Amino acid sequence: MTTAMYQVLVVEDDTGIRDVLRVLLGAANYRVVEAESANRGEIEARTHKPDAMLVDLGLPDRDGLDLIRRVRGWSPLPIIVLSARTAEEQKIAALDAGADDYVIKPFGAAELLARLRAALRRSNTGESGSHLLDIGDYQVDFARREVRGPREVHLTPLEYRVLGILARTPGAIVTHEKLFREAWGPGNDGDSRSLRVIIRNLRQKLERDPTRPGCITTEIGLGYRLMIADEPGTY
Numbered sequence: 001m002t003t004a005m006y007q008v009l010v011v012e013d014d015t016g017i018r019d020v021l022r023v024l025l026g027a028a029n030y031r032v033v034e035a036e037s038a039n040r041g042e043i044e045a046r047t048h049k050p051d052a053m054l055v056d057l058g059l060p061d062r063d064g065l066d067l068i069r070r071v072r073g074w075s076p077l078p079i080i081v082l083s084a085r086t087a088e089e090q091k092i093a094a095l096d097a098g099a100d101d102y103v104i105k106p107f108g109a110a111e112l113l114a115r116l117r118a119a120l121r122r123s124n125t126g127e128s129g130s131h132l133l134d135i136g137d138y139q140v141d142f143a144r145r146e147v148r149g150p151r152e153v154h155l156t157p158l159e160y161r162v163l164g165i166l167a168r169t170p171g172a173i174v175t176h177e178k179l180f181r182e183a184w185g186p187g188n189d190g191d192s193r194s195l196r197v198i199i200r201n202l203r204q205k206l207e208r209d210p211t212r213p214g215c216i217t218t219e220i221g222l223g224y225r226l227m228i229a230d231e232p233g234t235y
Helices: 015-027 038-048 064-072 087-097 110-123 157-168 176-184 192-207
Strands: 005-010 029-036 052-055 080-082 100-106 130-136 136-139 146-148 173-175 218-219 223-226
Touching: 005 015, 015 029, 015 100, 015 110, 029 136, 029 146, 038 130, 038 146, 038 176, 052 110, 064 080, 064 087, 064 173, 080 087, 080 173, 087 100, 087 173, 100 157, 146 157, 157 192, 173 176, 176 223, 192 218
Parallel strands: 005 029, 005 052, 052 080, 080 100
Antiparallel strands: 130 136, 136 146, 173 223, 218 223
């Protein structure tokens, strides 16, 4: 599917930023719908049923978090936050409200387009994903619990669980809380040190250069992200 088939709703009250996004997205062959407020954004979302939304948090009528919650109540479409708010609690609040990703202003054009492509890719394939994951020089078969690659690698059951959670939504931030809840189980909050050890072990076993991880990346204060390339097998 080409990007010309995708429609993106931009909810942003700053006219200048809307102009930049219109040109940027248009040049990448996306169709663009615009809204300058949360109320208008909700109307446009219901009317146009866009493939993705870019949402500013500082909207004039309501906070963008409220818009995200309301849209998430009836639609699973990818939602990416564009905000100048850099505090960790703001990022966590946006992700908890239902946002799929969080991009800080000022943003780089290439990064934003990459995040958008990743969000749309996840939306098309669904969260269940494949039983196979290509990561670095390895292929992980979750169904058979095998790792194929240039050298023999064995993952522990907990390492498979953590990697599997990250693999369900490649390119998206997976919060510490979600990893604790799903990998360690309900009622077990886990601990940050144990999670860091699991991530370190996965990097040591699967990354081409564990000292400069390019596949399992850290979002400081939030969680982790499993990065995938546009072309399979390349990172």
